[in-house]
Amino acid sequence: MxxxxxxxxxxxxxxxxNKEVILEGWVKTIRDSKTFxxxxxxxxxxxxxVQVVITDKLENFEKVAKLSIxxxxxxxGKLIITENAKQPFEIQATNIEILSECDxxxxxxxxxxxxxxxxxxxxxxxxxxxxxxxxxxxxxTAFAIHExxxxxxxxxxxxxxxxCADCEGSAEMFKLxxxxxxxxxxxxxxxKTDFSRDLFGKETYITGSGQLHGETFASAFGKIYTFxxxxxxxxxxxxxxxxxxxxxxxxxxxxxxxxLMDIEEDCLKYIVKKVMxxxxxxxxxxxxxxxxxxxxxxNKLLNSEFVRIDHKDVIDILKKADKKWEFExxxxxxxxxxxxxxxxEYFNGPVFVKNWPKDIKSYYMKxxxxxxxxxxxxxxxxxxxxxxxxxxxxxxxxxxxxxxKERKMDADQIYWYLDLRRYGSNIHSGFGLGFxxxxxxxxxxxxxxxxxxxPRTPKNCDF
Amino acid sequence: MxxxxxxxxxxxxxxxxNKEVILEGWVKTIRDSKTFxxxxxxxxxxxxxVQVVITDKLENFEKVAKLSIxxxxxxxGKLIITENAKQPFEIQATNIEILSECDxxxxxxxxxxxxxxxxxxxxxxxxxxxxxxxxxxxxxTAFAIHExxxxxxxxxxxxxxxxCADCEGSAEMFKLxxxxxxxxxxxxxxxKTDFSRDLFGKETYITGSGQLHGETFASAFGKIYTFxxxxxxxxxxxxxxxxxxxxxxxxxxxxxxxxLMDIEEDCLKYIVKKVMxxxxxxxxxxxxxxxxxxxxxxNKLLNSEFVRIDHKDVIDILKKADKKWEFExxxxxxxxxxxxxxxxEYFNGPVFVKNWPKDIKSYYMKxxxxxxxxxxxxxxxxxxxxxxxxxxxxxxxxxxxxxxKERKMDADQIYWYLDLRRYGSNIHSGFGLGFxxxxxxxxxxxxxxxxxxxPRTPKNCDF
Numbered sequence: 055m056x057x058x059x060x061x062x063x064x065x066x067x068x069x070x071x072n073k074e075v076i077l078e079g080w081v082k083t084i085r086d087s088k089t090f091x092x093x094x095x096x097x098x099x100x101x102x103x104v105q106v107v108i109t110d111k112l113e114n115f116e117k118v119a120k121l122s123i124x125x126x127x128x129x130x131g132k133l134i135i136t137e138n139a140k141q142p143f144e145i146q147a148t149n150i151e152i153l154s155e156c157d158x159x160x161x162x163x164x165x166x167x168x169x170x171x172x173x174x175x176x177x178x179x180x181x182x183x184x185x186x187x188x189x190x191x192x193x194x195t196a197f198a199i200h201e202x203x204x205x206x207x208x209x210x211x212x213x214x215x216x217x218c219a220d221c222e223g224s225a226e227m228f229k230l231x232x233x234x235x236x237x238x239x240x241x242x243x244x245x246k247t248d249f250s251r252d253l254f255g256k257e258t259y260i261t262g263s264g265q266l267h268g269e270t271f272a273s274a275f276g277k278i279y280t281f282x283x284x285x286x287x288x289x290x291x292x293x294x295x296x297x298x299x300x301x302x303x304x305x306x307x308x309x310x311x312x313x314l315m316d317i318e319e320d321c322l323k324y325i326v327k328k329v330m331x332x333x334x335x336x337x338x339x340x341x342x343x344x345x346x347x348x349x350x351x352x353n354k355l356l357n358s359e360f361v362r363i364d365h366k367d368v369i370d371i372l373k374k375a376d377k378k379w380e381f382e383x384x385x386x387x388x389x390x391x392x393x394x395x396x397x398x399e400y401f402n403g404p405v406f407v408k409n410w411p412k413d414i415k416s417y418y419m420k421x422x423x424x425x426x427x428x429x430x431x432x433x434x435x436x437x438x439x440x441x442x443x444x445x446x447x448x449x450x451x452x453x454x455x456x457x458x459k460e461r462k463m464d465a466d467q468i469y470w471y472l473d474l475r476r477y478g479s480n481i482h483s484g485f486g487l488g489f490x491x492x493x494x495x496x497x498x499x500x501x502x503x504x505x506x507x508x509p510r511t512p513k514n515c516d517f
Numbered sequence: 518m519x520x521x522x523x524x525x526x527x528x529x530x531x532x533x534x535n536k537e538v539i540l541e542g543w544v545k546t547i548r549d550s551k552t553f554x555x556x557x558x559x560x561x562x563x564x565x566x567v568q569v570v571i572t573d574k575l576e577n578f579e580k581v582a583k584l585s586i587x588x589x590x591x592x593x594g595k596l597i598i599t600e601n602a603k604q605p606f607e608i609q610a611t612n613i614e615i616l617s618e619c620d621x622x623x624x625x626x627x628x629x630x631x632x633x634x635x636x637x638x639x640x641x642x643x644x645x646x647x648x649x650x651x652x653x654x655x656x657x658t659a660f661a662i663h664e665x666x667x668x669x670x671x672x673x674x675x676x677x678x679x680x681c682a683d684c685e686g687s688a689e690m691f692k693l694x695x696x697x698x699x700x701x702x703x704x705x706x707x708x709k710t711d712f713s714r715d716l717f718g719k720e721t722y723i724t725g726s727g728q729l730h731g732e733t734f735a736s737a738f739g740k741i742y743t744f745x746x747x748x749x750x751x752x753x754x755x756x757x758x759x760x761x762x763x764x765x766x767x768x769x770x771x772x773x774x775x776x777l778m779d780i781e782e783d784c785l786k787y788i789v790k791k792v793m794x795x796x797x798x799x800x801x802x803x804x805x806x807x808x809x810x811x812x813x814x815x816n817k818l819l820n821s822e823f824v825r826i827d828h829k830d831v832i833d834i835l836k837k838a839d840k841k842w843e844f845e846x847x848x849x850x851x852x853x854x855x856x857x858x859x860x861x862e863y864f865n866g867p868v869f870v871k872n873w874p875k876d877i878k879s880y881y882m883k884x885x886x887x888x889x890x891x892x893x894x895x896x897x898x899x900x901x902x903x904x905x906x907x908x909x910x911x912x913x914x915x916x917x918x919x920x921x922k923e924r925k926m927d928a929d930q931i932y933w934y935l936d937l938r939r940y941g942s943n944i945h946s947g948f949g950l951g952f953x954x955x956x957x958x959x960x961x962x963x964x965x966x967x968x969x970x971x972p973r974t975p976k977n978c979d980f
Contacts, residue, residue, distance in 0.1 A: 055769070055776045080941050098737055156941055177936060180734055210655075210656040211652070231698060235692055238702075255976045273644070274648075275643065275652070277561065283675065297679065310518075477623050479616075480616055510717070515681045515721055517677075
């Protein structure tokens with residue numbers, strides 16, 4: 055392994071000026087004439103390439119000059135600051151070792167490819183500028199999230215993926231089994247599928263949320279967060295749905311809805327700020343080639359104070375709008391995409407929509423004194439719609455049990471969740487942050503398939 | 518939410534001396550006499566409780582003094598440094614608001630409970646000292662791992678959980694489906710299960726490793742790591758097996774086996790060091806109540822240089838040992854638990870065992886020039902056995918294809934993995950770190966069920 059990587063050279067160029075450096079990496083482009091040439095080299099450490107100058111003084115010059123794209127080389131050379139050139143410095147190679155030659159049918163030759171085509175070579179697409187930027191931003195964003203919560207006293211909890219409990223309706227849950235699906239399923243005496251012969255001895259699912267388990271840990275640690283993969287089996291082929299995605303679910307004791315909004319705003323601003331600081335080259339690239347005005351949008355978010363408005367007041371605004379809706383706004387209904395878009399444009403920035411009609415929200419949300427709405431809040435941002443959804447949780451045992459019964463859910467299955475309202479109950483709140491939605495917002499990428507390394511969508515589970 | 522949490526008071530006691538503080542938290546213990554009493558209060562922010570002094574000057578003194586364990590209160594009071602007392606400071610309460618009273622059947626009364634019993638109340642056990650320590654250490658360890666890799670230029674990759682590829686044999690893979698398992702499975706014309714009607718249109722599994730996908734990203738970013746849940750369906754009920762656990766899988770380009778060992782050693786030392794720095798109270802507790810000598814063990818790890826020895830030389834040592842083995846050591850075989858134990862005791866510290874017989878290792882490991890061994894390495898640590906397993910990967914296309922065919926695997930299914938050997942192939946290596954094994958080592962906890970928030974093991978999927 056080389057001691058030095060390209061990132062070091064960019065971050066600390068002066069230190070290496072006139073010094074010999076050794077680099078190992080991939081040939082991204084190569085241009086040559088008879089006696090000299092230029093190689094753009096990348097080692098994966100940095101978004102930008104390094105320009106390596108080769109001349110016929112190299113004993114293997116002819117071979118090097120004819121190398122195929124994405125061949126692997128080891129370069130020894132001197133770094134020279136090139137003040138008036140396009141690139142800030144170059145490496146004048148004194149020795150180049152060819153580590154491997156790339157096959158000639160390499161699909162990523164210089165020409166541009168469509169995102170659709172690149173999905174068919176998902177194992178190679180992180181080598182392109184776009185996906186290199188997107189997936190480095192994905193990594194840096196994930197770490198910024200961890201940092202935010204860890205620095206603010208939250209405990210990271212790994213809630214289980216495998217579950218027997220059906221928390222929000224199993225309609226969207228995958229079934230998990232060790233039974234042989236190629237054969238007849240084993241039957242019990244009554245002719246029903248005999249799940250006692252499955253690994254866990256009963257029906258099991260992949261959970262679609264860690265919230266309930268998260269709450270149990272919040273009742274011990276005060277503040278917790280989860281961050282892990284979530285699988286949902288919904289059969290929808292849209293630009294914003296995938297069957298496998300990552301989610302962050304913080305849960306905070308002694309926290310009401312107003313305080314929750316403070317936390318959500320603070321959290322989102324922290325993340326965006328850190329990504330802009332740590333990925334300036336990648337954000338510049340996205341601003342230029344993915345979403346024009348991206349940086350302006352992100353800077354505006356950092357400097358704005360998010361609007362907080364009740365759902366009913368949003369409906370008022372929508373009804374008054376001089377606009378023909380596909381879906382008519384209604385006080386008892388959810389917001390459609392077109393409404394979300396209108397309202398963020400109306401306020402020209404992020405909007406917290408709060409106090410939603412209880413019937414369209416989850417059973418565990420805190421009933422407001424009006425008896426009609428729950429203390430729920432969705433954060434809508436310009437361009438991406440809802441990226442955070444949270445609520446104050448119902449902390450009253452009797453009230454929670456009542457809703458569970460009204461909704462014909464099985465209270466016994468989540469007795470442990472109800473226990474939290476009997477043992478140490480407190481006003482508490484939490485939210486879910488869809489990681490991919492956030493990434494689409496930060497990068498400007500429009501299709502969720504392009505912010506996930508190996509996306510899984512209906513009829514599509516390649517690689 | 519209170520502005521101040523208990524952690525602040527412990528970390529910066531002087532600042533708060535003689536000041537009024539407001540705390541919200543749970544009553545961990547309460548002792549009272551007629552006119553005064555002591556409440557141990559915890560708000561989840563810190564391992565230790567705060568002592569709150571109550572007197573009959575409080576208007577609700579009698580009610581407060583009779584509060585049940587794990588009731589929730591809000592305390593206003595003055596912080597007083599108590600130099601000669603057991604605790605460094607106390608809060609003299611001037612006002613106490615009762616936020617909720619805990620039901621009297623609360624199962625965690627003061628007496629000690631067995632770990633087995635506590636598993637049956639997994640939703641409450643993080644409130645005990647032991648599990649509070651363990652799960653905070655889990656969180657801090659996870660973050661230290663992210664920190665290590667991010668600070669060293671690795672890109673975090675979320676490899677998919679859902680897979681169609683059968684990378685290491687599907688024997689241990691869960692099947693995933695949206696088909697109704699309570700009914701007959703749909704059949705095609707030939708009477709076989711019709712997987713085209715499943716969500717992905719084919720058989721899908723939950724992957725047991727992200728390595729292969731990780732390698733594809735390492736060929737773009739140079740250094741990557743994964744950190745996510747792993748599901749394996751093996752039916753084994755042991756202290757070290759769970760069906761759901763978390764794993765870290767770094768993959769490094771331009772890195773051979775020796776450099777891999779350098780990284781593994783550096784990484785493990787970093788993690789242990791950070792956890793000891795950031796969780797001194799929790800580590801002290803584990804040292805006292807979970808594993809006597811834990812701190813000495815961890816400090817020794819930090820100050821030792823890990824031994825590096827070939828598998829065959831380990832077998833030599835085992836054969837020469839004056840010991841009756843349950844499993845006879847053999848040059849062609851894996852090490853048994855008893856062998857791992859002996860060898861770490863023999864060297865009195867962590868041991869890298871390298872260059873293993875090829876037939877007992879995975880197909881993707883680099884064949885050594887001897888034609889008999891592969892460049893694999895397992896790290897064995899005293900007390901916990903193997904916690905890291907890695908190898909240099911076979912970077913030669915023809916050699917890799919040969920092994921795949923010898924092992925009768927389907928090369929077409931992993932054509933994309935083979936592509937890496939045709940497009941930009943390089944010497945590269947990676948390892949897997951079992952997160953729970955690491956936690957067992959750091960905390961001294963002996964059963965994997967006790968380092969996982971909600972453990973899943975055969976016949977056991979509660980909560």
